Amino acid sequence: MIKLLKNLSVYKWFVLAVIGLVFIQSMADLFLPTLMADIIDNGVVTGDIPYIWKLGGFMLLISIIGAIASIIASYYSSKAAMGLGRDIRKKVFNHVGKFSLQEFDEVGTASLITRTTNDITQVQQVVIMMLRMVVSAPIMLAGGLIMAVSKDAKLSLVILFTMPVLIGTILLILKKGVPLFQTVQKRLDRLNLVLRENLTGIRVVRAFNREDEEKIRLKQANRELTDVSIKVNKIMAFLMPVMMLVMNLTVVGIIWFGGIRIDNGGMQIGDLMAFIQYVMQIMFALVMASMMFVMVPRAAVSAKRINEVLDMKPSFQDEGTEKANLEKGTLEFEHVSFSYPGAEKPALSDISFTARAGEITAIIGGTGSGKSTLVNLIPRFYEISSGIIRVNGVDIRKVSQDEVRSKLGFVPQKSILFTGTIADNILFGKQDASHNEIEHAARIAQAEDFITRMDDGYNSEIEQGGSNLSGGQKQRLSIARALIRKPDVYIFDDSFSALDFKTDAKLRAALKDETKNATVLLVAQRVSTVVDADRIIVLDEGNIVGMGTHQELLNSNDVYREIALSQLSEEEIA
Known part of the structure; x- marks a missing residue:
């Protein structure tokens, strides 16, 4: 939480203004009961109407000053908190933009959305409260105690008996409630995930008549969030009634013992009224503190989740920022291997080939053979486990990712x-x-x-x-x-699958002239799409099992011939 609050330094003048204004408001609130006591003792009791009007007008002026200070403090605290939220969102967004796909897989898109929206909103809300109450509550608590003791030290003993009860209640409730706040955020992540999957996959859900099952899944996620939220709120619901009960019992005790003090001549009526007001201010300060103690732990959980994202280092970064003079050339894979985190075996093993400018290099293979994985390594969406990938003769790890990607024209699957x-x-x-x-x-x-x-x-x-x-x-x-x-290198990752054969043929003919000076890497499922390629690479379970032209592979490669036979007739192959 403190780490995020350091971002408030940009708004230090707003924060200082809030502190000053809240101080003025608190002083005004503390001064009013003393004025009221003076009116009662020296105006009401003696019947001095001009004195009542005079002091009453002064009280009105103090109240107006306090109200104006409060309004301006609210404005500046909101401005600082909203600005902080905006800055953190920008920071998170920019940082996430540097992630490889590996980090997205690790955290999850749904969780990243929740952290960027709901979690930052929680921090914003608590910052608004803290800017007002961190200054106000201690001043009201300390000031109220000082003023109450100054009115009657003996009567102040009543407060000493009630404050430990209040403080103990707050600590007990927080001990029970704080661990549940983290669970609430996790359950919110889960609900967001289920909802996002249903909305983005609505066509699949409807196509397979899975509406009822998905409703049950959403209902379960919703119920889990509801249950833990109700549990938290049940615990927190005890706080206010207990505080109001203690507060009212304290007032009853003060009136009881204060009446005895007045009857004995040790206290005036106005002082008793002022004393009650100061006690109310003390209790109100504790209520504000308790509200802050409720919100701060939840915001702390949110802040922790935000910091987890900000502290997460991309699995790979640019090794150098120097600009390389990348001229048009080739795409080379030299003994490249890659494994997904936690996978039992490599997705790609010992891949080596060279795709030259002016040539079309096609990649074909069965489902799960590693075709898309291979092309995702070129823009460095993932980092290779071993080997070297060169774009135009330069190792892609030796130049900035932006520079490498600027040379690519990528069409995703x-x-x-x-x-x-x-x-x-x-x-x-x-x-x-x-x-x-x-x-x-x-x-x-x-x-x-x-x-x-x-x-x-x-x-x-x-x-x-x-x-x-x-x-x-x-x-x-x-x-x-x-x-x-x-670009220098075109990457088509199964980008013609939704096209009819006529459009596919026209597109490939048009591309041939358009890309004659560039390297073209073409991933396809259809043999008809790759038949005219200068080089066809056949992948099977992450390994290159064949490389050559269409005719060469038909004659020498069983895997390619099997794929071709499944799509073309014997006459077409011949």
Whole structure:
């Protein structure tokens, strides 16, 4: 928590202003009971009406000053707390942006969302309270005690008997409640995960008629969160009634013993009224402190979760920031092996090949053979376990990740589009591209026909996730986004799977001329897509089991021939 609060240093003037204003407000609140006692003893009792008006006007002025100080303090504390939340969110977002896919797999997307939203909100709320109460509660507590003792030291003994009861109750409740706060956040993570899976996978849920089962799963996650939240609130619910009971019993005791003191002539009525007010202020300070003690532990749990993300070091970082002069050249894998964390065996073993500029290198293999894993290593989404990957003759670990990625045009297996226009999504690959470049990229990607049929053409809006486009349309826009970049290395990770054979053939023909000066790495499931490749790499269980042209592999490689026979007839193969 303290680590996060250090970010408040940016708002130190706001914090200092809040402290000063809260001090003024607290002094005003402490001064009012003394004025009230003076009015009663020297005005009401003696019947001095002008004195009552005079002191009453002064009390009104003090109250107005306290109210103004309170309002401005609330404004500045909110400004500082909201600014802190904004800064932490920005910090978390920027830090998470440096993560490899390994960190995303480790923490989980749902948990990262919860930590960036709910957890930071918890910290914001407690900072607002702390800025007000950390100053106010001690002043009211200490000031109230001093003023109460100054009014009547003997009557103050009543407070000594009640305060330990209050403090003991607060500590006991916190001891029971604090461990449950962490459980609440974990259960919230779980609910967020289930909800996110259902919303993103709604098509699959409905296609397999799993609505009822998913409702049960969500109900269970919701019930688990509800149960632990109710348990926490049951414990915390004891706090306020106990405090009010002790507070009221204290007031009864003060009135009882105070009446005796007045009857004996040891105390005036106004002093008793003021004493009661000071005791109420003392109790109120303890109530504020208890509320803070309730919120701070929960915020501390949230702060810990936020710090876990901020303290998490990416599994790999740039070894150097020097700029390498990467000229167009080749893509090389030299004895590359890779294992996912916790996996029993490597996903890729001893992969070696060279993909040259002007050539198309295709990768084919069965499901789970390691095709997507291989291409994910090139942009350094994951770090290789051993070996070397070179882009244009340079080890990708020796230059910055940004520089390596700037040389790549990556089309992922799952087409990801963003809300905005079609032009915006194509420009994602090159922000300063002209409209002619956008149209050219769309034409090569075979997307121009369906774009021009849309009402607003390139200015047509794309809904979240591209839900208003077909799978083939999304794939073609993803390809256009890579093409507009004109990179040195194109990576197509099964990017033609949603295209019909005619569009696939036209696209590959158009790509051949467009990418003649670049290295092309093509991952595919269909033999027809890779048949014209200059080099075909056959993967099986993470190993290269064949490499050559289509005809060479048909004659010499059983795995490739089996794949080809499952898709093509004997006549087509011949």
